[in-house]
Structures are given as C-alpha cells and as structure tokens.
Amino acid sequence: MVTKVLCVAEKPSIAKAVANHLAGGQVQVASIQGNLYTKNYQFSYDFPTWGPCSVTMTSVAGHLLSTEFVAEYRRWGSCDPSALFEAPIETYVEDDKKAVAANIERQARYHQILYIWTDCDREGEAIGAEIRTVAAQGNQLFRQPDKTWRAHFSNIERAHIINAARGPVHLDEAQVNAVTSRIELDLRIGACFTRNLTNSVKAMLQRHAGAERTQAISYGSCQFPTLGFVVERYFRVRNFIPETFWSVKVMHQKDGIKVNFNWARTHLFDRMAVVILFERCLTARTARVTKVQTKPTSKWKPLPLTTVELQKCGSRFLRLDSQRVMHVAEQLYQKGWISYPRTETDKFDKGMDLRALVQKQTQGGAWAPFAQNLINRGFSQPREGRNDDKAHPPIHPVNFVMPTSLTQEEQRVHEFVVRRFLACCSQDAKGSKTEISILYGSETFNASGLVVLERNYLDVYPYDKWTSSQDLPNFREGEVFEPTEARMHEGETSPPGYLTEPELISLMDANGIGTDATMAEHIAKIKTREYAESRPRARQTRRDNEEEEYEPDEAAEPDAGGRGRARGRSRARAARGGRGGANGRGGGGGATTGVLEFIPTTLGVALVEGYENMGFEISLTKPFLRKEMELKMKAICEGRKTKADVVQETIEQYRGVYVQTQQRLDSLRAAVRKYVFQEDG
DNA sequence: GCAAGGTC
Secondary structure, three states, X not given: XXXXXXXXXXXHHHHHHHHHHXXXXXXXXXXXXXXXXEEEEEEEEEEXXXXXXXXXEEEOOOOOOEEEEOHHHOOHHHOOHHHHHOOOXXXXXXXXXXXXXXXXXXXXXXXXXXXXXXXXXXXXXXXXXXXHHHHHHHOHHHHOHHHEEEOOOOXXXXXXXXXXXXXXXXXXXXXXXXXXXXXXXXXXXXHHHHHHHHHHHHHHHHHHHOOOOOOOOOOOOOHHHHHHHHHHHHHHHHOOOOOEEEEEEXXXXXXXXXXXXXXXXXXXXXXXXXXXXXXXXXXHOOEEEEEEEEEEEEEOOOOOEOHHHHHHHHHHHHOOOHHHHHHHHHHHHHOOOEOOOOOOOOOOOOOOOHHHHHHHHHHOOOOHHHHHHHHHHHOOOOOOOOOOOOOXXXXXXXXXXXXXXOOXXXXXXXXXXXXXXXXXXXXXXXXXXXXXXXEEOOEEEEEXXXXXXEOHHHHOOOOOOOOOOOOOOOOOOOOEEOOOEEEEEEEEOOOOOOEEHHHHHHHHHHHOOOOOOOHHHHHHHHHHOOOEEEXXXXXXXXXXXXXXXXXXXXXXXXXOOOXXXXXXXXXXXXXXXXXXXXXXXXXXXXXXXXXXXXXXXXXXXXXXXXXXXXXXXXXXXXXXXXXXXXXXXXXXXXXXXXXXXXXXXXXXHHHHHHHHHHHOHHHHHHHHHHHHOOOOO
C-alpha cells in the first residue's frame, strides 16, 4: 500500500510551484470549499524517505491560528489594564481561516505523513507548528513526533525543490517557541499599554476639543519607535540654530573653460582663520598645479531588489508611498508577472537561469532592445548583496506582460522591477575621472571632471544619474597660474529636512523595526492614529557643489524657479540629521518633488515627549526595546533561553515600566497640555 | 476600540 503524504505550504503560489515540480505534469487540481485561493493538488511521488506515495499538496495563507485574551478580558472595562500581563490567552482559528483549517483537518484523516513546506524563516516554522496543531485535531496520528516533517528550501527552482523533497527534517521547536513568545508579548504589552494610554489621555482630549475621539491611542513596540524617529527629526529641525561659516572660492578660466576649485577644508566656522588663509592665497598670487590624475572609474550597477529597496525607490522615483507600492507589487505578483514581493534577499541563487528571465523581456516594452542586447552579448552576472532570508529570491520579473494591459500604477512598479532586474544583469557604467589639485598659498583646492565612456546599465535604469561634467582644460603638473578669481564666501548651515519616507524606511530597517512585510503598515498606522502626517516635500534647488544624488529625472516637471534654498544636505547627512549644508537665500517654490516627508501632529509630539520626560532608563519611543526582543528571540532559537524565561522576564520588565508610567502620568498630561492644547508652562 | 506577524 502506498503511503499518503499531506504537504502544506505557506501560500498558494508555493503549493502550486512545488506540486508542479514534483508531479512532473501529472497533477490533479481541486478547489476547496469556502476559499477561492487555496487549492489541493493530487499527484504521485517517490520520496526517498517513504517510497512511492500518494501526495496531496495544499496551503494556508500565513498564520492559521490567532491569539487573544479569553472572553472575560476582551472588554476594555472588564479589568485593570495591568491584568493583561497575566490574563489567560487562547489560540483559535479566525473566521476567515476556518475553510483552510477545515481543509487541513479533513485531509489529515486520509494521510499518514504531514510534510510542512512553509517558508524557511522563523515565522514559517511557527506557521508549520500551527498546521501541525490543526492536522492533529483531524487525526491523532499527528500527535506523534515522527509523523510531521518539514522541507528545507530557499527558492522554488525545480532542482532545488526536488532536492528538498529528498531530505525532510524536523520542525525546529526553538524557532516556534521564539515566535510564540513574541506573539504573546506583543499582545500583552500592546493591549495593556494601549488601554492604559487611551484611558489616560482620551478623556483629556475630549474635554478640550469637545469632540469624540473614537480611536484608541495605541502603543506598540513598532509603531512607537516609528513615531519616535519622526518626532526626533522634527525637533532637530525646530531646534536647529544656523551657524555662519566662511570659505575660499577659486575659479580659473583656461581655454575658454571656467573651472571652479573646491577648498580642501570645505569651510570653517572661524572667520578670522579664513581671512588669514585667504590673505596667504592672495599674497602668493599664483597657484601651482600639484596633481593631475586621470583614471578609470565606474558606477556600479544596483544590487538585486529587496522589499525595503523597492519601497524606498517607490517613494523616490515612482511617487508612490510605501503602502501603495506594496499593494501594487502584491497585485503584480498575484497575476504572475513578478516574483514574491516580500523578500530581504539581495543575491540571486547561483542555480537560477537569469538569461531565460532576461529573454522573456525581449518580447516587448521599451526595454526590449536592451534585453535583446543582453542576450546577444552584454549579460553580466548580478552583484551579490549580503542579505539572504533563505525564503525568497530578490524581486524580479517572472513572465512577460504587455505594459499596456496593466493599470497606470502597475505599469510604473512593473517597469521599475523589470528595469532594475535588467540593470542587475548588465555591466557597470564605465568612465574616466580627472582630478586636479592646486596649491595656492598654504591651501589646497581640488577640481574634478568626469567623462562617461560606457553607459551600460544606465541605459535601462534611468533612476540613476551619472553624467559627464564639463570638460576640464588641460593642466600639467607643476604648472603655475594666477587664478582668474579668488574670493571669500560667507554661508550659513541650513537645518535638516523633515524625515522623508525613504529615510524613515532606512531607519526602521537599520533598527529592526518591523519586517519587510510590515514596515509600510507601521508607517500607515502612525498616520491613521493621527500621530503624524505626511506631505510631499517642497521642491528645493540643488546647491552648486552638491555631491551626486540619485534623483529621478525631474526635467519634465515645472521648476521651482529662482534661487531656491539649497537642498543643503546629502541623503546620508540628512539621514543622520547632521549639520546642514551651505545655504543660499530665498524661499522654495510651490512645486514638490513628490517624496513624502513626515511631520508629527501635536498629539504625536506630546506622546513622545510625555514618555521621554518620564525618564526611564530604556525609552519606549526608541528602538532599543524592540532590538532587545529580537535578541531574546535569537537566544531562544539558539537554546540559551527558554520561552518561559523570556516571557516572564520581559513581562516583569514592562510591569515595572507600567507602574512608573502610572506614577509619572503628570509628565504625559503636561506634554498633552503643552503641545495639543498649546498651553504655556 | 488594543500588538505584530503571516498572507489573498
């Protein structure tokens, strides 16, 4: 008698792909009752471990079980919020998951082996355990430890999947425990602090505004640090004090070309020092060329596309906020045009046939000739980033679709994904860079020029800019000349801008706030909770000596006109919120760049400052607590801690914080009065 | 009416 194996994937797409690979064409598909997306695939397969088997492959759609407080604690008034630290909780199947759970429960009765094919990450491991729980409800057999197995795979290439099918392993209970700990802690802490915060502040707001605030004032380990980033930058902008600086500017005209030399010291904040150095230049009268160097340079093609990068690029180049980009990408994925859009991986698996994917893009679209050229001769293996989530490849096009059959927004996101992928498979751009240094008095000044020789990937990836500068005249080392113009320049540092969406995403990513799948939701949440607002950033013109920034082509957009305030900061400096750059004068125009910037509401500011002023050692509005949780989960995974340890010690920690927030509630109330009610003192 | 994490 053949063994019957029930395979369950984390999502329908994986079930379909795996079934097709294993079945080799001989597969029967059946719909399940009550769910449009989940299918059961039937086929035969000879697993080395179990011999010839009759296989049913199906899927869930993410987590199958939900966790909640038992009924008596669900009503807000039913208990003191702090009771939620220890209130009993239960796991159950949510209504919209019932059909999928019933399918697994029923199928379990007819099978002897449960083979889990969820993503190979922590959440996938936990989802696998949930599937096992539900299967065991249908068939007691699955309470036995050796009846449930798990496939290990990191992509859905045929050979890889077939290889995975040969080596089933056990579920990693440590990873499962790490996730169930997180779920329990997020629930208890989130619910407790949210109810308490709402009780403490809502009545105050209503008394003042007279209006009903129907919304809770929520606390969450991701949403609060997200708000914290926005507020921190807001204060840095508001508290910014401009500083005057001085510099020396040197221009020399030769062969009809004006060359601006940049002072090696950039600028100094001491006027007298600059006066002295400037006078030495004038006294010297002539400058001597100390270096003329021309060397090849290149601009690297981009890394394979991750979710975080897609969201950042969406904000910068496509004028779509992160939630919108993800929604559109999700649709493109479901229609089968692009690969799974939630991935942290920025390197392609060696075994992937990338040329075949490029080939598909030769069928049409503006990029078709470029793709054809890659096939003919230009193909180059993509660069490899350092991230691999072991669950999904970088985002890439999987099939050709005529752009005209897509909606406007889909076209923009799809075009970006295709162009990014083709850029990854191209050669770096090549150029020649000339650097000239002069010694003028005691000071060194530099000028550089770039000639782009081969555009390569740039031809398909207009989101990157790399253009030849004006040709430099010929200088020779040792040459002496009297500069055409030398003058002292006075400037002022300018404040950093408000936090933009790409910057916020970078900060969340760097600090482990949220995951690729949830970051956009956390950003949306601080908006719906009315903690922050976003608006398109006013357009600002670029400062002369601004380093290269990679901006979308804005040529088609109306110019702000005039001498708008210098953009004044490189992206990197802006992210650090460091000292601003040189500042010209004049206001920004009315036009916008489209990139969203975030400004906290008065409530958002009050919440952050109110909690900050409570003076806890570890701040609720900074990312450290979330980082700590991440470390604790890791400790569980590595067997250094148990779930019970982690849950207990974390709850004790927050219980302490809770008691203190109660004692120092005045701080929060004062902040609300100060910012929301705009009262003095 | 609460969280964050999956996913359709």
